Amino acid sequence: MTSKKAPKLDKRLVAGTALRLLDDVGLDGLTLRAIAKELDVQAPALYWHFKNKQALLDEMATEMYRRMVADADVPADATWQERLLGANRGLRAALLGYRDGAKVFSGSRFTGIDHATRMEEQLRVFTGAGFTLAQAARATSTTYLFTIGFVIEEQGMQPPPGQSGEGFDLAERAARLADYPLAAAAGPVIFQDYEQGFEEGLRLLIAGIEARYGIA
Template sequence: MTPEPAPRPQPGRTPPRVPPLSRTTVAEAALRLLNETGLEKLTLRAIAAELDVKAPALYWHFKNKQELIDEMATEMYRRMARDEPQQPAGWREMLLAANRGLRRALLSYRDGARVFSGSRFTGADHAEQQEAHLRALLEAGFELPQAVRTLTTTFMYTLGFVTEEQGVHPVAGERREGYDVSERSERLADYPAAAAAGSHLFEDYDAHFEEGLELILAGVAARYGIS
């Protein structure tokens, strides 16, 4: 039997370009799927299907899901660093801008804070920004241990805040069942202070975040005697 000839490419049509498989392309595909599935349902099989490869091909780049999550967090960081404006003058302004930017970056992905939490950045992508932040604090009069504590405390506040925020709103604009403020008030009617607290806990996250960050910075200034 004579084999059928291969179809000729259509004039003026360029075949789609499939990027070579790498740690970065796999992480980028995983981040695309993250907003659709959430972290719990993000599987290597689904990522392989997104890339049109067999799942075992991914194991050439990642030994397990945690390694993939580390690379996803690193790619999130790279994008955040590219979008970060010029570092403002003043240690308070620098920390406000850095943590506002971190919150925006985490909220731009479903379960973004969970991806970041406990992940280890691959390579040294974060070192330049960390060096700049530490130097700004040192120049403002902090000692190195104080600068480290200040950076990690504000970072962990932001990470924890967004983790809770995304727990209540797993998908942007949608509130998880059980977090309706009026329903909560009725359920806690015998505890009036706790019932009234709901509107402060689960509403206006922007103002809540800003005030909490300002409280930390005021505590840092008072603790270390730096204005």
């Protein structure tokens, strides 16, 4: 009788397993020990590939990016505005696909240069539209940071995907702020319909970029 052979460990396999576990345990509960158990190996085997948890998060973010780009479909003739909308909508959707996805992505460093092709293409479109390289970099990074921050807040206020729970209690908030009627009334705008809030915020940024740099 032959025993089942364990798959050969590599960084991508470990990162993929970690992303699957993330939905069950969240970022705080994700440990190299838990991943090793899922892979049916000893924890020290993972330290050969990752010296610490941040190194693992870097690889997880890289794998998330690979999957996001694989699912992306950007028309070759898209304007810079359309590219910003598409890229950030895609990023938000990708981050929302994982529990604590935005926290994993935030502050992580890609482990390869997979992102360079898309970045180079994006910057060429922007500079071709009249942006300086510095303006193009600022415009794209600002919208990226908006999306990361927005989803961190969104995931912090909503129950994890597929899990029961309630979002932010607007009635309780309104009661606490009863002496501040405008602040109380702003609650539903801030904490409900994140889809609309994201779209409006992104379009505000794009309008600001157009106004600031004078490029329509």
